[in-house]
Amino acid sequence: MRTTLLLFFLLLGFGMHAQTTVQGTVKDEAGEPVPGANVVIIGTTTGTVSDFDGNFTLATSQNPPFVIRVSSIGYTEVTTQITSSNQTVAIVLKEAQTLLDEIVVSASRTPERLFESPVSVERFGLKEIKNAAAESFYGGLQNLKGVDINTNSLTFQSINTRGFATFANTRFMQLVDGMDNSAPGLNFVLGNLVGMSELEVQSVEILPGASSALYGAGAFNGILFMRSKSPFDFQGISAYFKTGITSQEAAGDNNYYDFGIRAAHAFSDKLAVKANFSFLKGEDWHANRTDDLNRPGADRTNPAYDGLNVYGDEVGTLLNFDALAGLPSGTVGSAFVTRTGYDEIDLANYAAESVKTDFSVYYRPFADDFEIVYNGRIGRGNTLYQGANRYSIKNFILQQHKLEFRNDNFFLRGYITSEGSGDSYDTRFAAINVNRRWKGDTQWFTEYAQTYIGARLGVGTGNPLDDATAHAIARQTADTGRFLPGTPQFQNAFNQVINDGDLTTGAKFIDNTQLRHVDANYNFTHLTSDFADIQIGGSFREYVLNSNGTIFTDFDGPINYNEYGAYLQIQKKFLEERLKFTGSVRYDKNEFFDGFFSPRVSLAYTAGENRNHNIRISAQQGFRNPTTQDLFIGLNAGRAILVGSAPNNLDRDIRSFPVSSSGQTITGSSTATVVGRDAYENAFSLASVNAGTPTAVNTPLVQPEEITAFELGYRGQFGKVTIDLSGYYNQYNNFISNTTVLVPFYGQAGDNALSLLALQNGDFFAYQTYTNSLADINSYGANIGVDVKVFGNFDLGVNYTYAELDFDQAAFPDFRTNFNTPNHKVKASFGNTELFKNFGFNVNYRWSDTYFWQATFADGQLPSFTVLDAQINYAVPDIKSVFKVGGSNILGYEYFSAIGTGAVGSIFYVSWTVNP
Template sequence: MRILFIVSLMLFGVLSYAQTSIQGKVVDANNEPIPGANVVLVGKAEGTTTDFDGNFTFNTSEQPPFQLRFTSIGFSDFIAEVTSNNQTLTITLSEASTILDEIVISASRTPERIFESPVSVERFGLNEIKNTTAESFYGGLQNLKGVDMNTNSLTFQSINTRGFATFANNRFLQLVDGMDNTAPGLNFVLGNLVGMSELDVQSIEILPGASSALYGAGAFNGILFMRSKNPFDFQGISAYAKTGITSQEAAGDNNYYDFGIRAAHAFSDKLAVKANLSILKGEDWHANSVVDFGNPGADRSNPAYDGLNIYGDEVSTLLDFDAAAGLPSGTVGSATVSRTGYSETVLADYDAESIKTDFAVHYRPFGDDLEFIYNGRIGRGTTIYQGANRYAVSGFSMQQHKLEIKNDNFFLRGYIVSENSGDAYDTRFAAININRSWKSDTQWFTEYAGTYIPAYLGGIQQGGLSPEEASAQAHAAARQVADTGRLIPGTPAFQSAFNTVTNDGDLTTGAKFIDNTKFRHVNGNYNLAHLIDDWADIQIGGSYREYELNSGGTIFTDLDGPITYNEYGAYAQLQKKFLDDRFKFTGSARYDKNEFFDGFVSPRLSLSYTAGENRNHNIRASVQQGFRNPTTQDLFIGLNAGRAILVGSAPDNLDRDVRTFDVSASGQALAGGSTVEVVGRAAYENSFTLNSVQRFGETQNPLDLEAASPGLIQPEEITAFEAGYRGQIGKFTIDLSGYYNSYSNFIANVTTVVPFYGDSGLTQTIPGDPNNTPVAIAAIANGDFQAYQTYTNSTVDINSYGGTVGVDTKIGDFDLGVNYTYTELDFDEARFPDFRTNFNSPKHKVKASFGNPKLFENFGFNVNYRWSDSYFWEATFADGDVPAFTVLDAQINYAVPSIKSVFKLGGSNILGDEYFTAVGTGNIGSIYYVSWTINP
């Protein structure tokens, strides 16, 4: 009965009030339409925006008389009196300088002025899309204050705020029309590779920082909201065509194409449909660094050479030449030797591609009172993804299908997100297994040692060479002999082996990823304000999600079938204004439960005050708690990444990962055979810390070995404090904020070393050994061990803090904006050297923009400048310094109203100073383009 009562109450709220409908047009002093202007009901958080032609329709339950406020960037506010239903207005805005009256939805799940938002929020609307200097609207987001964008490849850019950036950024959520755009198996957003066409974007909002109280576990470090155009409000056919070149020293100059079309039509006031298609093609940024990963100062003559973008040379071993030849110790010595690798440029497909399609049906059976929506999105792309290794993501596809019912007071939606890895493969394992296809590791290293020993002794005894000279000559000769039969890129034999390996999903022999993971999600929200005479804005909502992991054992430990699990949550929020609407209180709380962990409550409290006679100063402060559930990979991954085996720490995953390893000849007696079987549980319960094993390798002192004890993973928690100010002082718009984040149970990776025999507690000793040498120490000394990457939580305090300040103004008719971001990590790395935070963010960033959308009639321009401080990049693939860089983007545009067209000529990184934002990626070059957009 209670459920029936609630459903009845919701339907009553949907159908029981009359509507007031106002239409009109917003123009400037020259009678030109103003697209994207905000139309807001004075005194309430209700509003809409104008379309490309400046037209709007505003529907409300409020009965006349009332007032509407009209605002747009670069124009003064205008308040119009509404005296009757179905009134038609023509509004003329005069030029000014303010951005504070724009309407945002994300901060409180309800429309409100950005000026009064309880937390920091950035908005990117139709005007910003039109004037962006970047080659795409998504790339233009990196010019917003507080926003970092790491470029993985031409079609994969990863957005982040407030530190802890990675390409697998599972701390940052991206919602497309309310649907989580996270790839289910990868656990992160692939930029806009399978996202939204810029023709269909109505607005973008970014919430930096934690927002778990309203959006749940994924909203931990920030959220990006993309909202598309409704086909009832934005009708007709729109199209764009861009062409140009990408320019990079490593890749040269290559063609760049980007085309899109949008069609929308309302067949009546009840039914409307829309469809979008966009296609992007270009040459990806080539990654060709040959820096020795293990010894940056060495050249390629180093016998243990491991090039950053050279793969296959990770396979190495310690060759004891004296033992192999039966010579006294110290005669020839020993050396670590790696196999000869292949460069990424012959292993990866650099033909970047993104194809996005979507289709939507909108049905309003009772006019604007209720709307049913079906939305289907299918994206397909080819890109390079850098995680533990560099992955050629070829033909990757992702689908989203949504059913939604909503009106101004509630929504209820259900959707499914599924991915298909297509022909994706691991370039490192491609190289490793191509090498093994023509000669096994055992044979290669045996031939190497068999050639090196006589060559070295001959160089000393007959050649009169110094030991160093003899060693260098012998290593060169040994590699030449061992490489006899090596497959040469470009030959049919190499291509045949490459095709075989990249179509094999067993990483012991192949490199292909097979992933068909999906999740199902249902969520809803109801605003009770209209039921209580708008005394306050009260919202309730909840969500449920089920994961289905299906990688056939290539990523997850799901060889015996798909793995499923679920999580759910519910929340409530109250928002109320006091003191002549100057003081605003927002309080919310959410409860979430994942089936593997205890439930978590995440509250948020925010206070803001609007000061000044003209209400042009707003001060805000907020505190909130948030959490992040471990990802699907944190829980169930089971992947040999080359340098380490990744094993998730879900309780029932530890025994799923079982692997067999060869044992050295000197260790076979202790291991009880030539091979051993190691279970993933050992990474957590019978292992040494990586640093201590490295120290032992230098000192051979058993006291240096330290047992590792990473705990099983738990949800990560955050307490976030924020304070800020927004204001209008003369012609200057000021927005500043500061934050302090305190983390507990911080999720990160710890690399451990598992001995093939013996125990990390050193209780088992070698039988009959008078020194009682622990068996595990012998395993480490013999090289009989394996590195594992574990998923765990930090026991130490990790904090971060920072702030942003932005100033926008007009100088004559020119728009000028400058912003600065400061970000800092507070973590005692010296005490916990094995713990990796992956903060990966510059301490200082400066951005500026300068332009004039109407330098003269129908002609405008814009320039964006970005400077980033140097920072240290820490990730599974590689660590290293990212140098400071400066980027300049620019565009000029010309509108032809008679054909509803805008022509643009622009370029990103026009100074040509190549840079990178993460160690291991290709350098980012320049993109020069010309575009034609019809009816944007």
């Protein structure tokens, strides 16, 4: 059935040949070409864009007469009547007083004015890319209203909208020319590490909030769309080169390089190709906080020290010195002791790097709008990723290969995404297992205990030592022979560990996961426009999990599963095209869960004599399937074991643990076996144990997460002033998150007998489960943006965002929402693209309120911060070049995006861009 439907779409596309061709140029009032201008036939979805020289060609099956609308950001739209085939037109755009006339396609999967979009949309086009003050166009996106960027590292920035931000942002989707840019094994986007070169970007659109009705399960909390330039419209060789420094207190000043080149050529009106290459290199932000995670204010003299960016010191045990020495209880006491760790700088690869390449072939067999496109993208990079631990991502590769058939009315695309973890490793386990290479845990703790007991009793000296001195001598003795960073012994052990994929002895993680995806869409508007605009579409996806048992429980071979969906959308205008109705519904099915319908309804009304006010309201339901890791992870992260809750995963995770001497007396065994099912069916809640009242908990298996979202918005233009404001309210059901539980090695949790003894004897281990909240979780917020021309032709923009979580944490102390979003954010921009001839500048300001960061690595309060980015640019038309000098965070006020990351410092750069 699926194959028949796709062939039907394809045959329809072949059968609709363009009969009319319109050619033209788009220029401004000064006679300069306007690249990227949108050209659309009014009342249809047929359209194109102007190339870098302002030229365009529009092919359509519609016979004249008809009217085209030409628009571009910063200009007033123009309509022109087409009366004959092969007509040539010259369009002159006047500078606009509003920024709302640009065309977007993401909100409804069809071209429409941003002003009339049924939901909130943020757009970043060629003009914004040119004037971005940040070091990259991707970094510049954080100046859009309602958009957050959490900086995980120099080459990994995670975009988020409307809360629930982590670096593993599984609630946010990024599409690059229609392909999901998420790493299939990691389940999230690695920023623009393996994305798109800024030379290749035609436009970026961001949809905040749920969009499941059109885009499926991943479109839960926002989508970013990147659209590339066509080689038919943007030809020639273009390049850029940036160089400068990164500056951070922990890392000092280091060189920064960024280079890119794009080549595109149309051999005829049927065949065109393009290729891109970009390379970025710099020193990553160093993370060097040594705060004790469990005892605020404690330093390394604490025997139980566990530093934030210190690893290996998670390995610890309760040493009962009296029992070990056969002394009466209370003689020298007991203490929890951890091994000596290594600082992150001794373990992590801070050589940040990103290499992106892509190649495309565009073929138009009939020299009309029907197009066959092959696109291959390969990205390789080094970065740091913070999840449960800090991971050194080294030589990570993500590649995507797509074949697409399309015309103005349909598309059919299929693509494969493959990831390869390369030489990546876990810094925490690197430290743990380097320690174990020179001395095993048992030997280390035995030597510690013997030395401590002797020092406290004055054995051999007759002079008993105080507690602090005894602990210091015990650690010094146990650390005898320790491999020190910078020595050959350390380096040899380190190299062996990071190339070993067994986390009991090594630190390397292996991931060669794939996803295979097919989706299609057909727009019937050209057939049904007298009644309504109608679209249908669908998708199919298969995951192939392949980590050799290092991340998933796929130790006996790859794990496969699939999901599919289909949707319908209807749009209709009423009341002299002032009232626009949009209705959508989608059905999705994952093989592990029941199917789900996600509808969306919106109304948008354009008011005012000049149609300069637009009010919109929408309601929609969305959902999110549990990720590959929610279902099939089986990973010992050091502080806890992560075990996914797919029903057939619970008995696949099997582990052995050493049992204490007291436990051995009870069980008669020196080891205990724990399966993943125990985390869900035989465990205590962490909060209850910490409170001294151990309570057994049965954790339900994870189910799809659901959202009901409401939005109300207004857009208006008042002369030179543009206002865009919106408010939203989200209700979550079955909210997916994690709980931490303690699994006893013997007894049944809640038996008030053996399981309690297991807790007392330290015979338990922490597990992280994947489940859904029983609590009511809601979020709401609002944002307002004002853009205005001041002092003639200066651009001034200010926006404010408010976000709030509604959740009773006290009633559900074990549940973690990871909202991770400030209540208040303010952003502002000021610039002039033509301060004087060929010279422009731009300044961006951001302020973020303090907020609480909650994640598996560490929790804590993030201070408020202020960031200022700025750039000046000078164009030299004779050599088709733009020179830019700029910087991000130029005031040097370092700030943190999360607890545990390196402080974000400053980047200063100069760049030279050449466009044909």
